[in-house]
Amino acid sequence: MRRNLGKQTEACGLHHGQPRILDFLYRNDGCMQREFCDEFSLEASTISNLLVNMEKDGILRRERNPQSTRIVNVYITEEGKAVQKKLETVYDQLENQAFQGVSQKDREQFLTVLQKITCNFMQARK
Numbered sequence: 001m002r003r004n005l006g007k008q009t010e011a012c013g014l015h016h017g018q019p020r021i022l023d024f025l026y027r028n029d030g031c032m033q034r035e036f037c038d039e040f041s042l043e044a045s046t047i048s049n050l051l052v053n054m055e056k057d058g059i060l061r062r063e064r065n066p067q068s069t070r071i072v073n074v075y076i077t078e079e080g081k082a083v084q085k086k087l088e089t090v091y092d093q094l095e096n097q098a099f100q101g102v103s104q105k106d107r108e109q110f111l112t113v114l115q116k117i118t119c120n121f122m123q124a125r126k
Contacts, residue, residue, distance in 0.1 A: 001094060008090045012083050013057060019087055021050055025060060025076045026084045033062065033072040059083060 009019045024039055025031065036047045051074060054060050059080035065071035076084070099107050 001098065005090065005094060009087065012086050012090070014059075014083065014087075015053070017050055018054055018059075021047075021054065022059060022076070022080060022084055022087065025074060026081065029076050030073050032065075033074055036074075054080075 005019075006016070009015075014022065020040065021036060024036065028035065033047065033051065034044070036042070036051070037044050040047070051060065051062060055062060057079075058077055061075050061077055062072050063075065065073050102110075
């Protein structure tokens with residue numbers, strides 16, 4: 001599934017790590033650059049490199065916060081929104097493929113258990 005997703009995200013012009021950054025930004029437009037570090041447990045330099053490349057590609061823009069020049073806010077561009085829409089179609093297709101032949105009840109149960117596992121890891125991270 002990861003290989004399939006990687007091929008399709010590359011076709012959208014994104015590279016490793018960028019789809020989840022774009023997804024987070026789409027849902028948190030205007031967030032601080034530091035929030036990406038917290039969300040993905042990545043070093044500031046790693047996030048900065050990802051954002052620089054995405055900014056060069058016109059997917060996002062970064063601006064210094066007028067109240068505090070130490071803070072950088074990140075905004076999604078119209079081009080970034082268009083790429084995100086394509087990605088959502090890709091995600092939907094992969095989800096349908098993954099759950100093909102799985103009953104709605106089993107699907108809901110699986111997602112509930114997966115959410116509990118994710119929460120366990122998030123709490124351990126704190």
